[in-house]
Amino acid sequence: MLRSVGQTRVTGSGEDPRETALRAAVSRLRRQLAGHPAEFPDRGIAEDELAVLAAMVAAGDPEIPRMRRSLLLIAGAIGSVSALGPALMGVRDAVDLFGEVPPRRQV
Template identity: 90%
Template sequence: MLRSVGQTRVTGSGEDSRAAELRAAVSRLRRELAGHPAEFPDRGIAEDELAVLAAMVAAGDPEIRRMRRSLLLIAGAIGSVSALGPALLVLRKAVDLFGEVPPQRGV
C-alpha cells in the first residue's frame, strides 16, 4: 500500500517504506514492459530510465529531481501503450511519496 506522508520503516527491514514502494513499482513496470509483446520506438528509453530508478533506490539516496525526470521520460516513452498504464500510475505514486522537487536557488 502506498503511503502519502513521512518516512516510515518497513517492519523488520530497516528500509524506508518509500524506497520499498519505489522498488516494487519499478520492478512491476519492468516485468510488464518485458512481457509486453509489441515493440514500440521508445521502449529502450523506458527500459533505461527504469534502470536509472532501480539504481537510485538500490543506492539508498534517490534524488527527487532526477526521479521526476525519469518518470516523465518513462511516461512519454510508454504513454501510448494503455496496457502499461496501471503500472505507470503505481510508479508515479511511488515517486510522489518522495515529495515535491525543491525550488532552485537563484532562478
C-alpha cells in the first residue's frame, strides 16, 4: 500500500489514518446525500461512486487513480447542490491524503 511521508498507522489500531479519514468522509457524504430532499438526475451515480470508495477502503487497498475518478464522478453528479458542498470537500480532502496519481510513462 502506498503511504505519504508523515502518514503512520494509529497506534494499536493497525489502520492507516488516511483510510480512517476517507471512511469517515464517505460516510458523512452518504448520510447527507440520503437525507437531502431534492431529487436530481445523477443522484444514483453519486451514490454508486460513494459505494465504490467505501468498498475500496473496506478492502484495505484503495487505488489512487480509481479514487480520483470516483471523486470526479461524484462532484459532477452532485453538481451545484450547495448543501452537499462541505461534505464533498471532506471526501476530496480525504482522497488527497493518498497523494498524487503517478504520471503515466511515455511509450
